[in-house]
Amino acid sequence: MATHNHHVPLYLWLSIVTISNLAKVSTLAHESNNYIIHMDSSFMPKAFADHHSWYLSTVDSVLSTSSISSKLIYSYTHVLNGFSASLSVPELEALKTSPGYISSVRDLPVKRDTTHSSQFLGLNSKTGAWPVSNYGKGTIIGLVDTGVWPENESFNDAGMSEIPPRWKGECESGTQFSSSLCNKKLIGARFFNKGIVARQPNVTFTMNSTRDTDGHGTHTSSTAAGNYVAGASCFNYAPGTASGMAPRAHVAMYKALWDEGALSSDIIAAIEQAVVDGVDVLSLSFGLDGVALYEDPVAIATFSAIEKGVFVSTSAGNEGPVYGSLHNGIPWVLTVAASTIDRDFQGTAHLGNGESVTGMTLFPGVNSSSTPIPIVFINACDNLKMLNKVGNKIVLCQDNNSLEEQYPTVQDANVAGGIFITNNTDLELFLQSQFPTLFLSPKEGETIKDYIKSNSNPKVSLEFQKTLLGVRPAPTVTSYTSRGPSSSFPFTLKPDITAPGSLILAAWPRNISVATINKKQVLYSEFNLLSGTSMACPHAAGLAALVKGAHPEWSPAAIRSAMMTTSDILDNTLSSIKDIGDHLLPASPLAMGAGHVNPNKALNPGLIYDATIDDYVNLLCALNYTKEQIQTITRSASNNCSSPSLDLNYPSFIAFFNVNDSKSGVQTTQEFRRTVTNVGKGQSTYIASVTAVKGFEVGVVPNKLVFRREGEQLSFKLSIRGRRLMKETVAFGYLTWVDTEGQHVVRSPIVATKLSSDVVV
Ligand SMILES: *[C@@H]1O[C@H](CO)[C@@H](O)[C@H](O)[C@H]1NC(C)=O
Ligand SMILES: *[C@@H]1O[C@H](CO)[C@@H](O)[C@H](O)[C@H]1NC(C)=O
Ligand SMILES: *[C@@H]1O[C@H](CO)[C@@H](O)[C@H](O)[C@H]1NC(C)=O
Ligand SMILES: *[C@@H]1O[C@H](CO)[C@@H](O)[C@H](O)[C@H]1NC(C)=O
Ligand SMILES: *[C@@H]1O[C@H](CO)[C@@H](O)[C@H](O)[C@H]1NC(C)=O
Ligand SMILES: *[C@@H]1O[C@H](CO)[C@@H](O)[C@H](O)[C@H]1NC(C)=O
Ligand SMILES: *[C@@H]1O[C@H](CO)[C@@H](O)[C@H](O)[C@H]1NC(C)=O
Ligand SMILES: *[C@@H]1O[C@H](CO)[C@@H](O)[C@H](O)[C@H]1NC(C)=O
Ligand SMILES: CC(=O)N[C@H]1CO[C@H](CO)[C@@H](O)[C@@H]1O
Ligand SMILES: CC(=O)N[C@H]1CO[C@H](CO)[C@@H](O)[C@@H]1O
Numbered sequence: 001m002a003t004h005n006h007h008v009p010l011y012l013w014l015s016i017v018t019i020s021n022l023a024k025v026s027t028l029a030h031e032s033n034n035y036i037i038h039m040d041s042s043f044m045p046k047a048f049a050d051h052h053s054w055y056l057s058t059v060d061s062v063l064s065t066s067s068i069s070s071k072l073i074y075s076y077t078h079v080l081n082g083f084s085a086s087l088s089v090p091e092l093e094a095l096k097t098s099p100g101y102i103s104s105v106r107d108l109p110v111k112r113d114t115t116h117s118s119q120f121l122g123l124n125s126k127t128g129a130w131p132v133s134n135y136g137k138g139t140i141i142g143l144v145d146t147g148v149w150p151e152n153e154s155f156n157d158a159g160m161s162e163i164p165p166r167w168k169g170e171c172e173s174g175t176q177f178s179s180s181l182c183n184k185k186l187i188g189a190r191f192f193n194k195g196i197v198a199r200q201p202n203v204t205f206t207m208n209s210t211r212d213t214d215g216h217g218t219h220t221s222s223t224a225a226g227n228y229v230a231g232a233s234c235f236n237y238a239p240g241t242a243s244g245m246a247p248r249a250h251v252a253m254y255k256a257l258w259d260e261g262a263l264s265s266d267i268i269a270a271i272e273q274a275v276v277d278g279v280d281v282l283s284l285s286f287g288l289d290g291v292a293l294y295e296d297p298v299a300i301a302t303f304s305a306i307e308k309g310v311f312v313s314t315s316a317g318n319e320g321p322v323y324g325s326l327h328n329g330i331p332w333v334l335t336v337a338a339s340t341i342d343r344d345f346q347g348t349a350h351l352g353n354g355e356s357v358t359g360m361t362l363f364p365g366v367n368s369s370s371t372p373i374p375i376v377f378i379n380a381c382d383n384l385k386m387l388n389k390v391g392n393k394i395v396l397c398q399d400n401n402s403l404e405e406q407y408p409t410v411q412d413a414n415v416a417g418g419i420f421i422t423n424n425t426d427l428e429l430f431l432q433s434q435f436p437t438l439f440l441s442p443k444e445g446e447t448i449k450d451y452i453k454s455n456s457n458p459k460v461s462l463e464f465q466k467t468l469l470g471v472r473p474a475p476t477v478t479s480y481t482s483r484g485p486s487s488s489f490p491f492t493l494k495p496d497i498t499a500p501g502s503l504i505l506a507a508w509p510r511n512i513s514v515a516t517i518n519k520k521q522v523l524y525s526e527f528n529l530l531s532g533t534s535m536a537c538p539h540a541a542g543l544a545a546l547v548k549g550a551h552p553e554w555s556p557a558a559i560r561s562a563m564m565t566t567s568d569i570l571d572n573t574l575s576s577i578k579d580i581g582d583h584l585l586p587a588s589p590l591a592m593g594a595g596h597v598n599p600n601k602a603l604n605p606g607l608i609y610d611a612t613i614d615d616y617v618n619l620l621c622a623l624n625y626t627k628e629q630i631q632t633i634t635r636s637a638s639n640n641c642s643s644p645s646l647d648l649n650y651p652s653f654i655a656f657f658n659v660n661d662s663k664s665g666v667q668t669t670q671e672f673r674r675t676v677t678n679v680g681k682g683q684s685t686y687i688a689s690v691t692a693v694k695g696f697e698v699g700v701v702p703n704k705l706v707f708r709r710e711g712e713q714l715s716f717k718l719s720i721r722g723r724r725l726m727k728e729t730v731a732f733g734y735l736t737w738v739d740t741e742g743q744h745v746v747r748s749p750i751v752a753t754k755l756s757s758d759v760v761v
Contacts, residue, residue: 032086034073034107034199034265036297038632039082043100051075055083062087062094073198073265079272079304081635084265086198102628105295107195107265111327112146112216112257112286113315113534120341120474120500121543121599123245128600133549136246137161140187141224141545142279143538144270144286145217147210147255148189149509150181152218152526154226157184160248169252169277174209185227188252190273195265196258203260210255215512217253219530220285222507224538225249225545229507234514234527235364236465237345238505242527245542245599246549252279257286264288264297271301274310280548281311283541285534287327289317292760293488293620294629299330303633306332307613311548311556313541315533316495317482321581323590323729323755329486329494331648332616334544334560337592338481338501338536340580342474342572345431345503345529346466347438349419351451352459359419359438362431362503363464364515364523372459373416377452381406381420387413394419394436394460396448403430411435417462421445425580426479428502428531434516436462473571477592478502479581481533484590485654489623490757491646493654493749496560497567498577498592499543501536503529543599550603557611558679561651562602565609565746567595569734588730589749594652606744607676607686607737609651614640622646623759647672653718653735653750656757657726664725675715676737678707680744686737688716693733696722696752700735718750726754 039058041051048054052075059072073084084107087095095101123130138161148155162184169188171179182189189210196203206213225244232242254270256262267286274282282305284298293299302312314328316337328335347361352372374393381387381397382405395415397406399422407430410418417436424430427439440448452458477498484494508514508528515523540563547559554562571577576586577596613634620630622644630639655670678684688703699719707714718735730753737746 032071032088034084034086034195034263035092035104036084036107036265036268037082037095037104038080038102039100040102040631040637041081041100042637051077058095058098059083059085062091062098064088064091071198073194074269076268076272078276079301080268084195103632107199107263108288108291108297110262110264110267110286110288110297111317112262113317113532121597123599129543129546129550129603132603133546134248136225136249136542136545136549138164139246139249139280139545139549140164140167140252140278141246141249141281141283141541142188142252142254142274142277143217143221143224143283144254144256144267144274145220146214146257147191147212147217148186148221148253149212149218149507150186150189152222152507152510153229154222154242154244154507155183155186155251156227158227160184160227160250163187163250166278172210175207175211177209177211185251186253187250188277190270191255192266192270193258195263196261199263200260206259210253212509213259213512215508215528216257216285216534217255218509219506219528220283220534220538221251221253223504223535224283224542225251226507232505232527234505234525234529235523237362238343238467238529242505245539246545249542249545252277262286268297268301271305275305275308279310281313281541281545283313283538285315285537287314287317289319289327290487290760293330294625294632296330296488298328299488300633302330302333303616304635306556309556311544311559313537313544315537318480318532319482321479321483321591323483324485324487326482326484326486326494329484329488331489331492331619331650332556334497334540334563335495335593336533336536336540337495337498338478338531338533339475339498339577339592339596340478340502341500342469342471343503344468344471346468347462347464348466349438349448349460349462351448352455353451355447355451357440357444357448359440359444360427360431361433361438361464362529363433363436365436365517366464372461375452375458375460377449381410381418384409384413387415390415392416396452397421398445399424419448431503432515432529434519436464438462473573473575473578475500475571475577475596476584477577477579477581477587481591485753485755485757487758487760490656490759491654492648492650493589493593493652493751495593496564496652497540497594497597499536499539499597501533502531504531504535505529540597543597543602546599547602555610558608561608561610562605563597564594564651565607565748566598566601566605568598569595569747588732589652589751590730590753594747594749604680604744605746606680606684606739607746608679609649609674610677611649615648618643618645619648649675651748653748655720655752656754657722657724657752658754658757659724664723666724667721668724669719669721672718673715674718675713676705678710678712680710680739682709683707685740686746687740689736689738691733693720693750693752694731695726695728696720696731698733698750705737720750720752722752726752729754
């Protein structure tokens with residue numbers, strides 16, 4: 001894990017590596033495993049001073065005689081009622097008969113999934129979200145991640161306000177991490193690994209402290225709230241002044257993702273501590289695939305966080321472009337997809353005849369010598385033996401849909417470099433190369449092929465490290481970003497929104513290598529370019545901190561609604577945002593949610609779709625969860641299930657038309673009820689407008705909302721009518737409320753789909 005293979009894309013690498021041997025689970029009765037135990041606190045006998053001593057005694061009472069000490073890992077009291085413990089199967093069985101026991105789940109491993117992205121999002125110092133929110137001044141963003149490299153300039157505290165007096169966090173010291181490393185920017189640093197120790201008693205940690213030995217957490221935390229750093233770049237690519245989305249917000253790091261693994265028990269402890277410490281926003285760039293809400297540590301711990309007013313941003317995952325691949329499809333959090341920004345990284349090949357061609361590259365090396373090198377056209381570069389006979393020349397390779405094979409073959413070969421002619425749309429997988437390379441479009445490819453054909457001794461010289469801004473079209477939805485519907489709760493449309501995720505420049509630990517060139521020359525950098533929904537999530541977290549800074553009284557659901565309904569569905573060519581994972585067709589809301597986040601508009605949404613904790617309880621009731629399953633999430637034994645409803649007051653709509661039976665051609669109508677709150681100025685009138693959903697009739701009643709005062713709430717009903725089994729897989733359109741003065745456009749996506757609406761249990 002400490003060294004990384006650079007032709008494996010980083011975002012894939014980040015998600016594969018962490019599923020270490022912790023995932024292997026023994027079934028032998030005498031062997032212990034970690035469990036998370038949910039308890040009903042009303043059963044606590046009065047003799048106990050606190051929950052911790054009750055849990056300790058509960059665990060001790062079931063331990064077999066061979067156990068020498070208590071195996072309690074963590075007691076939880078703020079986001080979960082219960083504890084984690086290392087238990088054998090007979091011990092767990094005995095525990096199930098203890099007073100107050102509700103349920104238990106095995107401790108599951110989780111998956112991990114700038115200079116310029118702020119400008120691309122329209123952030124500037126003159127108007128909008130930055131000046132209005134005072135750059136996030138006074139808000140606190142907490143991240144559960146791989147730790148932080150505190151010395152990096154992104155965490156300097158020049159210009160920062162004092163630490164808010166309400167802050168209860170700490171800067172814990174540990175291996176190569178002294179508590180004096182915190183300052184007014186990095187205000188908290190804590191680490192959680194007792195779950196890993198319980199699972200692997202002999203484990204040795206690379207760094208038993210909050211110091212980042214991976215880079216992921218340094219990158220995500222500086223993306224959310226890094227301070228200004230002039231002259232940032234990654235080997236001269238993406239040069240400029242780097243800053244996070246909320247450059248004046250404070251950062252607190254909770255390290256629970258380790259080189260040695262990442263377990264739910266540690267993550268719940270980290271989220272609990274963040275809530276107790278007083279963070280305003282949480283950024284969680286990881287998730288668990290295919291688990292029910294009542295077993296998902298993110299769903300469970302964030303429910304209480306939301307209840308306490310903490311906004312939670314999560315990553316959708318990097319398993320796209322297949323439908324239903326999304327994680328963190330949790331109705332009370334923000335689920336963020338990843339898109340590109342308007343920036344390309346380029347290099348140029350100067351041909352011997354004076355012409356030149358330009359392609360994409362992130363090769364970090366510079367060739368000071370401009371001596372031209374011989375070039376030879378190979379066609380498909382997939383034969384290592386043949387390439388090795390070429391000698392010190394540049395090979396020109398024609399991609400015939402086998403770039404995944406050709407690229408590593410050229411890397412292993414003894415050639416001077418490789419130029420690929422390709423249509424591949426996922427080039428972020430290949431750009432950070434170990435050898436000099438360019439990726440040319442078929443058109444540029446023809447120029448260089450013609451040159452080679454018409455010349456007896458063709459030569460080129462290569463030039464790297466060019467950054468092109470204003471690339472069109474942008475944003476585009478990436479193919480790797482995971483798609484909805486959510487298998488844990490398909491009835492709210494997920495993801496919610498898309499944010500910059502591809503080739504994002506942010507801070508990096510100076511001791512962790514960024515690239516290897518010439519087969520063994522290891523390179524370091526204070527900044528690195530990474531891709532993934534892991535990068536999109538902290539963008540949204542930082543922007544949510546700006547909205548919260550401007551509207552401290554808004555609930556997490558109101559902030560989410562403001563971000564969703566004001567997001568953009570058009571790219572910088574003013575046509576629909578395209579999906580790289582779907583032949584560059586207009587991106588569906590199952591890929592990008594409501595649209596691309598627009599922080600300046602999010603400050604002034606006009607209307608919001610709010611939701612309360614009771615609404616989320618009604619939704620859990622409607623899922624037919626047992627009383628115990630609901631209690632694991634809400635922590636309350638008396639959930640009011642008198643009005644169950646799957647129809648959450650959400651700023652988006654998803655309807656399933658997937659009934660495949662003898663009446664599948666019959667028309668049916670599905671209805672949604674929504675209530676909007678006027679957060680604009682007092683009197684205003686909104687008119688509904690619907691863009692067509694192919695094959696469906698969409699109705700809105702009433703289609704006019706007349707508000708007399710600020711804070712007033714009005715309701716409407718949206719109906720979608722079509723065949724019980726629709727013909728296409730996905731159809732979509734939009735409901736837009738537009739005020740008559742043209743000040744506000746409040747847009748919600750509408751999806752009809754015949755994909756499965758089965759819920760994971
Ligand atoms: C890590 O550090 C903490 C406190 O600094 C200590 O309690 C714990 O035993 C250490 N863990 C390991 C595995 O060294
Ligand atoms: C842990 O280390 C001890 C002592 O070195 C050894 O006896 C034991 O087998 C090890 N346990 C595991 C699970 O590797
Ligand atoms: C690449 O695009 C060109 C032009 O659109 C097309 O002719 C060619 O078949 C494509 N090649 C591949 C490998 O997809
Ligand atoms: C690409 O071309 C090479 C050589 O012509 C051939 O061996 C290979 O099967 C082709 N690959 C694909 C994916 O078409
Ligand atoms: C970083 O690398 C330097 C030089 O190799 C070394 O002295 C220092 O201890 C390292 N720091 C950490 C925190 O690993
Ligand atoms: C819950 O149970 C009711 C009654 O059996 C059923 O109609 C409904 O479809 C179930 N809901 C879900 C989400 O499975
Ligand atoms: C449950 O909620 C309904 C309204 O949704 C309310 O009328 C009722 O009083 C509540 N019951 C309890 C026990 O709180
Ligand atoms: C409907 O179900 C039948 C039988 O399971 C299956 O063969 C068919 O493909 C399904 N049709 C659609 C449109 O899903
Ligand atoms: C210890 C460490 O990594 N410090 C570096 C953080 O970044 C600044 C500026 O990029 C460097 O000057 C430090 O050396
Ligand atoms: C791609 C390229 O131009 N590579 C050259 C860089 O410089 C070294 C040393 O002069 C050459 O060996 C490479 O071929």
